[in-house]
Amino acid sequence: MSSAEARAVPRDVRVGTEIEPLELTVDPEKMKVMAALLADPNPIHFDPRSLAALGMQERTVNQGPLNMGYLQTMLARWAGGRDRLLSFQVRFRGNVLAGDRVRAQGVVTAITDTERGRVATCDISLRVLGGAEVLTGTADVIIEEH
Amino acid sequence: MSEPDGYAHLIGREFPGGEYTVAPWRAWLTADTLLDDPYDEVPHPVLAWMAGVAGWGMTWDEFFGWFDATADDGPMFGEHRTTMYRPLRMGATYRVSGRVVSAERKVGRRAGTMDIVGYELDLHLGEDHVARCFNSIVFPRRPA
Numbered sequence: 001m002s003s004a005e006a007r008a009v010p011r012d013v014r015v016g017t018e019i020e021p022l023e024l025t026v027d028p029e030k031m032k033v034m035a036a037l038l039a040d041p042n043p044i045h046f047d048p049r050s051l052a053a054l055g056m057q058e059r060t061v062n063q064g065p066l067n068m069g070y071l072q073t074m075l076a077r078w079a080g081g082r083d084r085l086l087s088f089q090v091r092f093r094g095n096v097l098a099g100d101r102v103r104a105q106g107v108v109t110a111i112t113d114t115e116r117g118r119v120a121t122c123d124i125s126l127r128v129l130g131g132a133e134v135l136t137g138t139a140d141v142i143i144e145e146h
Numbered sequence: 147m148s149e150p151d152g153y154a155h156l157i158g159r160e161f162p163g164g165e166y167t168v169a170p171w172r173a174w175l176t177a178d179t180l181l182d183d184p185y186d187e188v189p190h191p192v193l194a195w196m197a198g199v200a201g202w203g204m205t206w207d208e209f210f211g212w213f214d215a216t217a218d219d220g221p222m223f224g225e226h227r228t229t230m231y232r233p234l235r236m237g238a239t240y241r242v243s244g245r246v247v248s249a250e251r252k253v254g255r256r257a258g259t260m261d262i263v264g265y266e267l268d269l270h271l272g273e274d275h276v277a278r279c280f281n282s283i284v285f286p287r288r289p290a
Contacts (some may be wrong), residue, residue, distance in 0.1 A: 039206075082234075
């Protein structure tokens with residue numbers, strides 16, 4: 001399925017509209033693949049023994065790009081395609097560990113007419129269920145193209 | 147050992163730069179790691195940042211070395227911004243350039259001394275500016 005085929009443009013978007021949230025469980029096997037894709041040698045992402053040596057829990061630590069990618073996925077699905085993300089800004093506030101269940105969520109805070117169409121500005125966050133908010137930020141997405 | 151007065155002198159230093167191809171296999175695996183649709187024709191936007199750091203012409207260890215740090219010092223992501231001027235295209239080869247844009251030393255009561263370094267990465271396709279990513283990294287400094 002492509003972004004174009006999947007394009008389900010959000011309707012009746014207004015300030016205060018909540019973005020369809022995204023929940024998933026963090027899989028340590030995906031961290032290993034991402035470590036290879038990033039050529040990231042930091043063993044905290046794939047080697048539980050290295051965590052024990054550092055005095056940390058023996059659950060590997062999810063990569064920052066994966067955490068922010070979950071938020072981008074949520075935004076793209078809601079807006080009707082990956083090509084609708086215009087800007088994205090987050091602050092990293094905590095770690096996500098293997099096996100954590102996380103929830104990406106957001107709310108529309110402003111709507112603007114621009115050259116590229118109607119754009120929704122959103123507050124976004126990623127939270128570990130039963131735990132802390134680990135990413136917070138804002139994003140702009142096209143909700144209606146000219 | 148870190149510079150006693152911080153790293154403001156490195157602001158503006160350019161990365162060697164290079165290229166990055168959003169190969170379909172990379173886009174597939176990236177989407178899969180995110181539990182997203184690997185068959186989407188539009189590459190996942192997180193690939194903008196991945197392209198930047200894969201095509202900036204250096205390793206993480208070399209970058210950390212500019213700031214007299216290593217991965218063992220526990221550098222952490224601080225903030226991230228991506229601006230997409232155009233969507234990414236499957237199979238396209240992007241020219242990557244980038245530079246250090248900020249370097250600030252802070253002293254926290256609990257965290258101690260740290261250097262917060264910001265850098266930005268640009269992706270170009272032909273004459274088109276496709277994306278800019280900003281990232282900050284926090285380098286904790288042990289007490290002298």
